[in-house]
Amino acid sequence: MTRELSLFYRFFIFVTLIQVISTVVAGEPQVPCYFIFGDSLVDSGNNNGLTTAAKANxxxxxxxxPQGVRGRFTNGRTVADIIGQLLGFPKFIPPYATATDQEINTGVNYGSGSxxxxxxxxxxxxxxISMDRQLVNHQTTISxxxxxxxxxxxxxxxxxxxxxxxxxxxxDYINNYLIPIIYTTSSTYTVEQYAxxxxxxxxxxxxxxxxxGARKIALFGLGQIGCTPAEIKRFGTDGKPCVEWINDAVKLFNDELKSLVDELNSDYLDARFTFINLTSISAPQGDVPLPNVPCCQLMEDGQCVPNSSPCLVRDLTVFYDGFHPSEISNTLIxxxxxxxxxxxxxxxxxxxHLARL
Incomplete structure (x- = not known):
């Protein structure tokens, strides 16, 4: 009960905060357009037409x-969706796969699951659609x-x-380094070298x-992959809340990325790069750990069982499936x-602040 009340209190604070912020950002968008690159954490439907197991349609x-099933790997909005709303965009940024000429003026979402x-x-x-191929798609959008x-x-x-x-x-960790029977990276690199x-x-x-052409770039660090339900099930935790050695490996990446932000800001004086620290944002308040329990029934790959019934009180769950946050977690982030x-x-x-620069 204490854990549930603590979780409810945290989310209540941040839901209230987002409502306050929403009133502040009402009106014209703060920037003319918004471009999104990434994986399933931001995918809004680009994988729907691909031959892949990584689909959420x-x-x-x-x-x-609001629009029902669209290919987002969560119960509602993604982090990218909510940030778009906070920036003042009245509509969700369209996925590259379906973006029309009328829509691309306000931005494009290139994110792709896996x-x-x-x-x-x-x-x-x-x-x-790997990061390199997302960049090729962005070149097409610019054309x-x-x-x-x-x-x-x-x-x-x-x-x-x-x-x-x-x-x-x-x-690059979940579906690469942490699967040594398929990928060779873990035998080629130490965790330090790989980061x-x-x-x-x-x-x-x-x-x-x-x-x-980008000059205002927000880079998200990695979340604590070792706390996801799927990785906990796969590796075990030795009695701890999370798989600590995975989180330690992720921290190495995040530390390198934060240093890269300094380097890029030094090399490109007309640009502003910033680091979003998911580890800080997602850290439990106080001594009460967050529950690592998925909201939906899981398949072996950690995704929701098709047409299954999810948990009823989704505003009190951190993870929606084995890897992806629920909408309330995305709201906090x-x-x-x-x-x-x-x-x-x-x-x-x-x-x-980045938007105002």
């Missing part, structure tokens, strides 16, 4: 989403914008004002984002990414 995904920084990550699940706006100088200045959200890297190699490749991709509550939530800017 079936019930009970989207049970609380995608990674490395090309091979998630390949055992089927097709996915479409140039054709529509018919003024390269205007388009270049337009893109500099937009927010770029990048949330990727989880599958360094991964961030090195990521840095080249982020430089491409910059070269394609998005709110503290937009306006940081703790100095450790974001570095050096929160997204509301």
């Amino acid at each position: 079936y019930w009970p995904y989207g049970i609380d989403f 995608a990674g920084i490395r090309e091979e990550s998630g390949s055992h699940l089927g097709n996915r 479409r914008l140039l054709a529509l706006q018919n003024n390269k100088t205007f388009t270049d200045e337009y893109l500099k004002k937009c927010i770029y959200l990048v949330n990727i890297g989880s599958n 360094a190699v991964l961030v090195q490749e990521y840095s080249q991709q982020l430089k491409t984002v910059y070269n394609l 998005a709110t503290r990414s937009y306006i940081s509550v703790s100095p450790t939530d974001t570095y050096p800017y929160d997204i509301s």
Whole structure:
């Protein structure tokens, strides 16, 4: 009972906070457009037409989403959806797979379930749109914008004002490094070497984002993968709340990424990169651990069983399936990414500050 009350109290605070923020951001969007790169944490339907096991275009995904089942790996809105609302966009940013010429002026979502920084990550699940291929898709979008706006100088200045959200890297662990029977990375690299190699490749991709016109870029660190229900079931915890050695490996990546933000801000003085610290944002308040229990019935791969019945009180659950947060968790993450509550939530800017720069 104490745990449930603590969880309810945390979520009550942040739901109230988001309602307050929503009144502040009402009106015109704070930036002209918003581009989203990443994996299933932000995918809004790009995987629906792919041959892959990583799909969420079936019930009970989207049970609380205003438009129903659309391919989001949660019960309602993703973090990217909520940040878009906080930025003042009246509609959800469309997935690249279906974005029309009329829609791309306000942005595009390139996120793809099971995608990674490395090309091979998630390949055992089927097709996915890796970070490199998302960048190719963004080049196509820019070409479409140039054709529509018919003024390269205007388009270049337009893109500099937009927010770029990048949330990727989880599958380079979950669907790569942590599956040694399929992928060789864990036998090739130590956890320290892998974090360094991964961030090195990521840095080249982020430089491409910059070269394609981005100047306001929010980079999400990885969450505590070792606390997800699927990884706990697979590896066990030795009596602890989470799989600590996985979280230790993730911390190495996050530390490298935060250092990369400093490097990029030093190298590109006309751009602003910022780090969103999911470990800080998702940390339990006090000594009460958050429950690592999925809301829906799980298949072996950690996704919801099709057409199954999820838990009834979804506002009191942290995880919706074996890997993905519930909408209420996404609300907490998005709110503290937009306006940081703790100095450790974001570095050096929160997204509301980034939008104003």
